[in-house]
Structure formats: structure tokens, C-alpha cells
Amino acid sequence: MSGITSICKGANTVLSASSTTVTNPVFKWYTDASLATTPIYTGTSFNTGALSASTTYYVTVSGDNKCENLPNTAKAITVTVNEFATSADITVANTQICSGSTAMLVASSLTVTQPVFTWYNDPSLTSVAFVGPIFTINNLTATTTYYVTVKGSNRCENSAADAKAVVVTINPLATPTDIIVNGGTAACAGGSATLTASSPSVTNPVFTWYSDAALTNITFIGSTFTTPIINITTTYYVTVKGDNKCENAAGNGKAVVITVTPVANATDVVANDATICAGSSAALVATTTTVTNPIFTWYRDAALTSVA
Structure with a gap:
């Protein structure tokens, strides 16, 4: 037997039968193992037509030296029909970077076996940017949207309408x-x-x-x-x-x-000593020619701890 036995939903495949032991072989294709129904096709190469679900076919052979297989002894061939992946099958985060720096986008899937990720520059999926789970983009200067798809042993690649959009936002510089x-x-x-x-x-x-x-x-x-x-x-x-x-x-x-x-010093203050009689009062006047808008504070001690 030959032919593609794993296809995408809505596609068809061609299965071909051959025999090295039967002379002038005639192949018949059935949909049931009991061979109770009429063959759906007689011939070497069988086109399944568009399939929407996995389907098993049964092929028999007869010829000059062999009679046709008995029920439940036909050759079974299963065509596996895979669904198309959707954006929900892909996990990837948007990211923000500074202008001119590097962005790293990482895709993964919990639902697709042996996933292969393809990154595109356009939503129509015509311009491939990269193939692989980790996509590194250098020297971006403008906010850009990429589109990622996935395919694997149990999924076909997303359609354009179902690709995952990933936005790399270029943040402006603060001022x-x-x-x-x-x-x-x-x-x-x-x-x-x-x-x-x-x-x-x-x-x-x-x-x-x-x-x-x-x-x-x-x-x-x-x-x-x-x-x-x-x-x-x-x-x-x-x-x-x-x-x-x-x-x-x-x-x-x-x-x-x-x-x-600067800290003021003694030379910035002009004030005269005063001599008075015991019990009298004195008026002390301070001025300065070097300090603008001066505020004078009078202390009782040289350590300037006791304000008078």
C-alpha cells in the first residue's frame, strides 16, 4: 500500500494498492471490514474524495491465482483526518521594547503534538519571517504585529483567519x-x-x-x-x-x-560691644554688608546652643 494517510480536514488523498503474489490483481475498496456492502471503488488507485473525519478503508485482491479475501481478512488502511489548529492552540505573549532594541517572542502549545511554529509578517500568511518556537527580532523602531501558526502530528496549520496575532509595542523614550x-x-x-x-x-x-x-x-x-x-x-x-x-x-x-x-562667619556680622550700669538694659544692633535679606539670631553661648 502507498499514499498519504494523514491529511487535513476537507482534503483528499489517493491510496494505491499493489501485490507481488497475485497474478493480474483486481483490487476492491470497501468501507466495512465484513465486506457486506458494495465496493466503493474497484481499481489500483483510490481517491478518497474530501474527508471530514478519520476513515478506515478495506481493500481486497483477487486474480488468476487467488480468490478475493474473505470477510474480516481485507487489508485495513486508516486515513487520519486532522483538524486545523486555531489561535487557542498557541500560547504566546505580546511584548514591549524600546526603539532599536531586540524582542524575543516565544510560542508553545499544550494541544499540538510535535508542534512546528511559523511566524509571518502579514495576516494573509504569505510572507514567512521565521520558523521555530523562539523568534528574535532585532532593531525594531516601530510597533509591529506578527502572526504565528502551528502544525503538528495531530493538527494542520492554522488558516489565515485563525492565526495568532502577536504585537511588539515600541515604547517611546521618556523626556x-x-x-x-x-x-x-x-x-x-x-x-x-x-x-x-x-x-x-x-x-x-x-x-x-x-x-x-x-x-x-x-x-x-x-x-x-x-x-x-x-x-x-x-x-x-x-x-x-x-x-x-x-x-x-x-x-x-x-x-x-x-x-x-556658604556658611556665614564672624566677619559677615557688624555689631558693637556695649557698656551699661548694673541693672540697666542695652540695645545691641547687628548689621551686615555681605548677606542678602539677613536674619540675625542671638545666643548666650559660643557653642550656639542657647538662643537669647
């Missing part, structure tokens, strides 16, 4: 306008500042603080950043990334300037 920074941006020399970042436009934001505009030197990761001790005016750069945005590009972080004011 400084995606970040809001609150907190003190002024500090005294030898002090520090606490800054808090938030974003109304980035989902599940992750903030990274840098000490340089090129974003090469990370100082902290998190929304609330307390600077180290600083003695000069310093600029920090904060970026954000999340489910819907990629991290700011180098040179495009949000700049936050911490202005450092």
Missing part, C-alpha cells in the same frame, strides 16, 4: 516633562538636600539619579533621593522608565540644581 521633582533645591555648605521625583505619565515608574548629564554615573535608584554632603552648587540628573516609557536618552535627563550657600 524631562515626564518627571516632576519636589524638595529642597537649596542647601548650606556641608549639608544635603532631599529630592522626590514623581511622574503623572509613566506607569509603574522607576527613577534613576545621575551625577552627570551623559547618564553614566548612577548615584541612586528610587523616587526619594537624599544627596551626600555637598559644599558647592551641584546638578543632578534624574530619569524615569516604566511600563509605557523607556528611560530618558543620555543628555535628556531632568536636571535638578542644588544651590549651595
Whole structure:
């Protein structure tokens, strides 16, 4: 016997019989093992016609030197009819990447035996992009939809209408306008500042603080950043990334300037000593020519622990 015995639903196959022991063989094809019905075909090659379910045929032979097989002794040939796979037979997730980076799509199936996955560029399934379960796409710059099918020993490949669509979304880069920074941006020399970042436009934001505009030197990761001790005016750069945005590009972080004011010293204060009689009062007047909008605080001790 020869011929394809595993076909897709709605297809047909041609089965061919031959014999090396029967002279001038005549083959008859039946649908029942008892051979009680009229043969559906007589001849060497039998075209099944379109099949919608697995079917077993029984073929007999007779010739110059052999009589036809007896009931239940015919040769049985089963044509297995496989259903077409559907999108439900494929497990694969959409993914999100940054522009120019690499996406990896992984397909699997719990219902198809020995699955073979084919990825297409178009919904009509005319342009094959890749064959295999793991499809790697490099340097994507625009959101793209791919279509994956599966076939195996128990399923035929999906039709175009039933392929699984997989979307690779290209997330935009965050910009400084995606970040809001609150907190003190002024500090005294030898002090520090606490800054808090938030974003109304980035989902599940992750903030990274840098000490340089090129974003090469990370100082902290998190929304609330307390600077180290600083003695000069310093600029920090904060970026954000999340489910819907990629991290700011180098040179495009949000700049936050911490202005450092030097500590005043005795030479910044002008005040005269006073001499009074016991029991009298004195008015002490302080001025400065070096401090803008000065606020003077008077203490009783040099350690500045007791405010007068």
C-alpha cells in the first residue's frame, strides 16, 4: 500500500494498492471490514474524495491465482483526518521594547503534538519571517504585529483567519516633562538636600539619579533621593522608565540644581560691644554688608546652643 494517510480536514488523498503474489490483481475498496456492502471503488488507485473525519478503508485482491479475501481478512488502511489548529492552540505573549532594541517572542502549545511554529509578517500568511518556537527580532523602531501558526502530528496549520496575532509595542523614550521633582533645591555648605521625583505619565515608574548629564554615573535608584554632603552648587540628573516609557536618552535627563550657600562667619556680622550700669538694659544692633535679606539670631553661648 502507498499514499498519504494523514491529511487535513476537507482534503483528499489517493491510496494505491499493489501485490507481488497475485497474478493480474483486481483490487476492491470497501468501507466495512465484513465486506457486506458494495465496493466503493474497484481499481489500483483510490481517491478518497474530501474527508471530514478519520476513515478506515478495506481493500481486497483477487486474480488468476487467488480468490478475493474473505470477510474480516481485507487489508485495513486508516486515513487520519486532522483538524486545523486555531489561535487557542498557541500560547504566546505580546511584548514591549524600546526603539532599536531586540524582542524575543516565544510560542508553545499544550494541544499540538510535535508542534512546528511559523511566524509571518502579514495576516494573509504569505510572507514567512521565521520558523521555530523562539523568534528574535532585532532593531525594531516601530510597533509591529506578527502572526504565528502551528502544525503538528495531530493538527494542520492554522488558516489565515485563525492565526495568532502577536504585537511588539515600541515604547517611546521618556523626556524631562515626564518627571516632576519636589524638595529642597537649596542647601548650606556641608549639608544635603532631599529630592522626590514623581511622574503623572509613566506607569509603574522607576527613577534613576545621575551625577552627570551623559547618564553614566548612577548615584541612586528610587523616587526619594537624599544627596551626600555637598559644599558647592551641584546638578543632578534624574530619569524615569516604566511600563509605557523607556528611560530618558543620555543628555535628556531632568536636571535638578542644588544651590549651595556658604556658611556665614564672624566677619559677615557688624555689631558693637556695649557698656551699661548694673541693672540697666542695652540695645545691641547687628548689621551686615555681605548677606542678602539677613536674619540675625542671638545666643548666650559660643557653642550656639542657647538662643537669647
